Amino acid sequence: MNWDDLHILAVLEREGSLAGAARALGVNHATVSRRITALEDALGHAVVRRLARSTPLTEKGREIAAIARDMEQNAQRIKRISNATQGTLTGRVRLTAPPVLVSEIIIPALRDLRAQHPGLQIVLSANSHIASLDSGQADLAVRMVEPQGKQNIIRRIGSVEFALYATPDIAELPPQQWHFIAFDETLAHVPQQCWLEEFADGRPLDLLTGDFHSQFAAARSGLGVALLPCVMAEPCRELVRIAAGQPEARLVWMVIHADLKHAPAVRAVADVLVDAIGAM
Structure with a gap:
């Protein structure tokens, strides 16, 4: 066999x-x-x-x-x-995280770690789905949903704030004329989408996408008002923040499989995540 x-x-x-x-x-x-x-x-x-x-x-x-x-x-x-028994910062560490955190927080934070430890290979997966640590899909994960599982080491490491953003010309329109950029049906259940639908109160959600990067691009193009992570939208000079309320911040969690809690390479990547996401 x-x-x-x-x-x-x-x-x-x-x-x-x-x-x-x-x-x-x-x-x-x-x-x-x-x-x-x-x-x-x-x-x-x-x-x-x-x-x-x-x-x-x-x-x-x-x-x-x-x-x-x-x-x-x-x-x-x-x-x-x-x-876990490797005593040096070499080998491969597989990390999965939501795309917006990967692009805006994690990738910039990895520069110093990579420079200090060139023998360390990081396999970075930007996925919204929940990867399984038990099946080997990842060694550690960052999630915006509270993780479950007794065999994992779970730690809350920060939060992500959201606010409404639009180009200045759209922001100056009367609020009743706003059109909104929102998630499609695949993410209709997430808390910020539920908040946006309630806030819109019948006003049109006429551009639907499946990710924040598309919403960000659409808002920059003047296609409507979008509810975006502040870490993504705040530095953008083409957008202004609309002071019209915002949902509760989403907590960010880190998960490490218990078998890897003492692995030097995994711990090094975890420390970078804690510092970078905690600094938000």
């Missing part, structure tokens, strides 16, 4: 389709299908049902995938323990 094929089965169960597993693994669809077939030949059992539009796991496949998930988690733990 090729143990890598068990890993592919675990990913297939997690992603729900051959195409999803292929994307997660960075291979093509045919490779996943071929490795699953090889696993079935080695086991002597079918682990998936090949239907026209889906590839669900059989009962035996689900049972084996559960064991494979445990193997995957143990392999990730071995890697974390190995990283």
Whole structure:
């Protein structure tokens, strides 16, 4: 049996389709299908049902995938323990954070760390989704939602304030004539979007995007009033802050897997995050 094929089965169960597993693994669809077939030949059992539009796991496949998930988690733990025993600031640290914090705070703050420790490689992922530390997607994470999980080290490290911004000509219009730039339906649940909808009170939200960088660009282009992170919009000379109320600040949390809390490289990156985000 090729143990890598068990890993592919675990990913297939997690992603729900051959195409999803292929994307997660960075291979093509045919490779996943071929490795699953090889696993079935080695086991002597079918682990998936090949239907026209889906590839669900059989009962035996689900049972084996559960064991494979445990193997995957143990392999990730071995890697974390190995990283934690390194006494020098070398190796790779994987960090995930919301895009606006990555571009405005984290990247500028990493310059000195990189200069001091050129052997340290930082894999930086700017994602709004919650990356899993247990599955090895990240070594540490910055989140704007309070994290859960007893096996993780969780620390509140700062907050992000929001305010309304627009170009001067739009800001001078009567408030009843304002048009708003907002999130699309994928982020309709976030607190600042809920606040903006209530503040708009029937006035049009006529430009919807899925991220702050698009909203920032739209506001700079004079397309409406946007609720933006102050750390992003305040330095921009093309925008003015509209003194018309603002939502509560969003708390920022840092999460480190417990197995890595003593790893020098991870601790060094964590210290940079605490200083940079706390300074906001």
